[in-house]
Amino acid sequence: MSRFDQLFQQLQAKKEGAFVPFVTLCDPDLDRSFEIICTLVDNGADALELGFPFSDPLLDGPVIQAANNRALNAGCSTKECFILLDKVRSKYPEIPISLLLCANLIYAQGLDNFYQQCQQIGVDAVLVADVPLLACEPYVAAAKKFGVQPVFICPPNADADTIQSVAQTSEGYTYLVSRAGVTSAENQSHAANLDCLIAQLKTHNAPPILQGFGIAQPQQVIDALNSGTAGAISGSAIVKIIETHLDNHAETRRLLGEFVRKMKAATIAG
Numbered sequence: 521m522s523r524f525d526q527l528f529q530q531l532q533a534k535k536e537g538a539f540v541p542f543v544t545l546c547d548p549d550l551d552r553s554f555e556i557i558c559t560l561v562d563n564g565a566d567a568l569e570l571g572f573p574f575s576d577p578l579l580d581g582p583v584i585q586a587a588n589n590r591a592l593n594a595g596c597s598t599k600e601c602f603i604l605l606d607k608v609r610s611k612y613p614e615i616p617i618s619l620l621l622c623a624n625l626i627y628a629q630g631l632d633n634f635y636q637q638c639q640q641i642g643v644d645a646v647l648v649a650d651v652p653l654l655a656c657e658p659y660v661a662a663a664k665k666f667g668v669q670p671v672f673i674c675p676p677n678a679d680a681d682t683i684q685s686v687a688q689t690s691e692g693y694t695y696l697v698s699r700a701g702v703t704s705a706e707n708q709s710h711a712a713n714l715d716c717l718i719a720q721l722k723t724h725n726a727p728p729i730l731q732g733f734g735i736a737q738p739q740q741v742i743d744a745l746n747s748g749t750a751g752a753i754s755g756s757a758i759v760k761i762i763e764t765h766l767d768n769h770a771e772t773r774r775l776l777g778e779f780v781r782k783m784k785a786a787t788i789a790g
Contacts, residue, residue, distance in 0.1 A: 522669055523616035523644045524692035527567060528728045528750055537787035538566040538751025539741060540730060541758050541780060542620065544587040545570050545604050546596035548762065552769055553591075554607055556762065556776060561612050563777040564784035568608070569647075569753055572601050572621035583756045586763060598625055602637055609642040618645040618671060618692065623659070631662035639666035645692040647671040653685045660689060673697055674721060674729075676713065683717065687724035694726045696749065698733040718748040738786035745787065754783060 521529075531538055541560045546553045557568065571584070573591035609617065619638070626634045626648065638646060646668055648659055653672060663670040669692035674683060676697055686694060696717065714731070721729055728750035735741065736757035744752045761779065765772040 527616050537745040539784045539787050540567045540569050540753045541565050542569040542755030544573050544591050545601045546591040547587040548590045549594040550600055550604055557608050559773045559776050560780055563780040565780055567616035569618045569620055572625050574622045583759050587759045606641050616644045619643055620647045623648050623651045635662045635666040635668050638668045645669040645671045683720045684724050687721050687726035690727050694729045696729050696731045698731055715747050738782050741783055741786035
């Protein structure tokens with residue numbers, strides 16, 4: 521059983537949802553990024569979604585684009601990302617780790633080589649943001665070859681065939697996008713049809729559903745769980761804290777800890 525499978529089983533037994541923070545690896549640099557990730561885990565994150573920085577990200581809004589640029593300007597490469605991931609996995613052997621990245625970064629390494637590195641370090645799942653379902657077969661095959669779970673996005677405008685394909689192809693969890701557009705903590709509007717999408721995904725036995733995009737308040741976590749998801753992913757709100765306090769790392773960690781504790785508390789039924 522994978523770490524994600526174990527996590528959702530444990531949370532279900534406790535009647536809790538999952539809170540999953542996203543950050544860009546090596547933002548603002550490798551050492552501070554490691555300390556930031558430790559802060560997220562130590563304050564209650566159930567799993568981690570970690571992005572590989574890329575110069576032209578498809579789904580990222582301005583906040584996460586700026587994080588990508590900071591990491592790249594600090595000299596972060598795929599090699600440094602794997603070094604950082606190895607440090608995180610060594611310190612936290614049990615926490616589920618998912619990667620979010622663009623296909624070019626995988627292609628440049630070679631599919632087998634990339635997923636083999638993921639396996640060796642202990643990465644649990646990989647979401648390739650810019651590979652459509654119709655073109656995903658090589659990535660899915662390489663992931664499964666090395667015991668990595670492929671994750672796919674269900675967009676708010678998904679038709680019935682897309683919903684079924686996402687449900688049947690994703691493993692570990694299903695990423696449900698709250699609304700069309702790019703990531704943003706400021707734009708917190710959610711599509712009106714999310715309940716219907718969640719119901720359809722469940723009809724096709726999709727892996728546990730995590731809702732992302734525009735998750736910045738505890739009430740949004742509660743709303744996501746009440747809609748039938750297994751939890752929520754928050755990225756831009758977290759990265760904005762990092763951006764706002766680049767000159768005060770201690771304050772960054774304090775505010776991140778406070779944010780994660782509040783968001784995790786919202787996942788606990790009571």
